[in-house]
Amino acid sequence: MLKYLLRRVAMMIPTVFAVSLVSFLVIQLPPGDYLTTVMVNLQKEGQVVQPEQLLALRQRYALDQPLIVQYWTWISNIILHGDFGQSFSYARPVSDLLAERMPLTLGLGISSFMIGWVVALAAGIYSAARKYGVLDYIITVLAFLGVAVPGFLVALVGMYIQFQFFGLSVGGMFSSGYAEANWNLGKLLDLLGHLWLPAFVLVMGGVGGTIRVLRANLLDELGKPYVVAARGRGLDERSLLLRYPVRVALNPFIATIGWAIPAIFDGEVLVSTVFGLETTGPLLLRALQSQDMYLAGSVLFIVCVLTVIGTLISDILLAVVDPRVRAGMA
Known part of the structure; x- marks a missing residue:
């Protein structure tokens, strides 16, 4: 029983990493990103979107980095620090x-x-x-x-x-x-x-x-x-x-x-x-x-x-x- 339990726990580790990658990629499937949604909403309200403002936000949230960098930053913060990141919509920590x-x-x-x-x-x-x-x-x-x-x-x-x-x-x-x-x-x-x-x-x-x-x-x-x-x-x-x-x-x-x-x-x-x-x-x-x-x-x-x-x-x-x-x- 113990051997079976250890084998099942060992199989969980790569499975968790795989599902974390899938979870991250699911969010990236729609075209654009969070800043695209912000820009569209501001334009509907008649507000002018400044390119400098969008660039600053993109750099702040590392949205200008490749997906693999964004994923590794996200998952490493969760595993090592228990930090799930910052919610864009609520401007608060996800945790x-x-x-x-x-x-x-x-x-x-x-x-x-x-x-x-x-x-x-x-x-x-x-x-x-x-x-x-x-x-x-x-x-x-x-x-x-x-x-x-x-x-x-x-x-x-x-x-x-x-x-x-x-x-x-x-x-x-x-x-x-x-x-x-x-x-x-x-x-x-x-x-x-x-x-x-x-x-x-x-x-x-x-x-x-x-x-x-x-x-x-x-x-x-x-x-x-x-x-x-x-x-x-x-x-x-x-x-x-x-x-x-x-x-x-x-x-x-x-x-x-x-x-x-x-x-x-x-x-x-x-x-x-x-x-x-x-x-x-x-x-x-x-x-x-x-x-x-x-x-x-x-x-x-x-x-x-x-x-x-x-x-x-x-x-x-x-x-x-x-x-x-x-x-x-x-």
Whole structure:
């Protein structure tokens, strides 16, 4: 197990460098750069753009250097100094911007992931164990709706229902009366009142596919000879279900952790944008629109690194749960 873990960690190092390079190049794909966007916006406002001003900004942010120099400066500062650079759009350090939005991003993402994981596990097991029942059909319909309906559309419908029929404020993190207030129980409850709907949308978007995968794998396991033999020896149905088939069917379920961890960080860009939440999702969207290379590149880089880490965690958990995976390590 230790040898396998060391080998996987060693493979992560070149992978992280590769994804950092891809993250940096993605920001460079659109024509022009951040200064091009600034120049266009100033010209739309009727302001005169001085060439000397643009040249000074280009030299300040090293935009006059080759791409490889810009990339190496960026990645070396991150690795050696933890410096993600300066955001052009906000004129602030990228690390400060990320630190401000991290608590809400992590809180919303982790809570949505944990709730979705529990709901999908319970619903998938019940749906497979009581297949073709009334509740199984209801779970199937809801799961397909969760997969088919875009998250931003669910967010818009939910906001409309919340405002039209219940008269509750929608969007943002606080009501107008609590926006500038000091933290107290009322402000905390107001925050939770604004966050339950985004959490529900995020749960609905991720739980449907997981339920279907778990149900299909569990049904496949329930038809195998070892289950029939265990049932013939008189093992009760609940113990039989939880001891053997569920453990094997959990493999694809556990594998989704590799995707869920980066999803916690990016905050589901469209959903957070619709709700007006101050997570990293809208921050990334604005950075991409304005070609804010350090901000957008840093968010993409962190998401990619979390994907690699999530994949490693998934592999380790699979080895713990499934003895066949451990046997393949030898």
